[in-house]
Amino acid sequence: MTNVDVSYVSLLLALSLVMVAVVISSKEKLGLTKDIVASVIRTVIQLTVVGYLLYYIFNLDNVLMTLTMVLIIIYNASRQADKRNPNSKKKFFQSFLAIFLATSLTLLVLILSGAIKFIPSQLIPITGMIASNSMVAIGLSYREMNSLFRDQRQQVMEKLALGAPVKLASASIVRQSIRTAMQPTIDSAKTVGLVSLPGMMSGLIFAGVNPIFAIKYQIMVMFMLLSATSLGAVIAVYLSYTNYFNDRAQLDFEEEKE
Known part of the structure; x- marks a missing residue:
């Protein structure tokens, strides 16, 4: 196994590359400078805290602690997905339920099939991958749905x-929102290995694992991401499209003011 140690000098040089984004944001007046700086600070703090926390949990190997960590991941992913919903009548439980069900069902299949074991070192990282991809997909579906309801309001x-009925009147918007949510994951699956080199497979091979095992593991990851993003998007869209209508089945669209 190859031992890699990133020096503090290397980190500082990598950080200097972030200045490129800061300069571009400032020069082009994108208004992203504060967000970039905040993201850098949060990245350092969050990864440091979570890194030591995971080290503790992995060594503790406690079921209750593992499930708590899983729920924390799902909650945070749901909160971020909910923030990306421009609809002023959004409901947090819709995002939470979508990500919870998508993540739980995918994990259940993986555990029952023996693909992963119910241990923190496997369950927590896999949960993070599933929940984060579902979060992105659901966020895309929310924005697309809001845009379509605005553009197709008259129709x-x-x-x-x-x-x-409300369901029929919204059918084309619902379908397009789900398609938009799933498209990035589908495109990623189409080009994996040709355009992007999978981090997990490359990491396993780099660590000295048998390539066949690494390939099978990466295939499993792509399958679970396709499953989770599709489930999450479908559940989230079907739960939330009714937020654009009132109790009398009238379109009650009001875009959130930012």
Whole structure:
């Protein structure tokens, strides 16, 4: 196994590359300078804290602590997905339920099939991958749905006026929102190994693991991500599209003011 140690000098040189983004943001007046600086600070703090916490949990190997960590990951992913929803009538439980079900069902299949074991060193990292990808997909679906309801407002109102139920009037918007959410994961699966080199597979091979094992593990990861993003997007969209209507089945669209 190869031992890699990143020096503090290397970290500082890598940090200097972030200044490129800061300079671009400042020069082009993108308004992202504060966000970039905040993200750098949060990255250092969060990874340091979580790194030591995971080291403790992995060595403790406690079921309750493992499940608590899993729930914390799902909660944080749900909170971030909910923040990306521009709808002023959004409900947090919709994001939480979507990510919780997508993550739980995927983990259950992986554990029952023997692909992973119910141990913190496997369960927690896999949960993070599933929840983070579901978070991104659901966030995309929310933004796409909000945009489509704004752009197709007249068409939806016409369908309602002709007697169409809310579900039928929103069908095309729901389908497009789900497609938009799933597309990045599908594109990633199409180009994996050709455009992007999978981090997990490369890491395992780099660590000296048998390439066949690394390949099978990466295939499993891609399958679970496709499953989780599709489940999460479908559940989130079908739970949240009704937020754009009132109790009398009338379109009640109001975009959140930022």
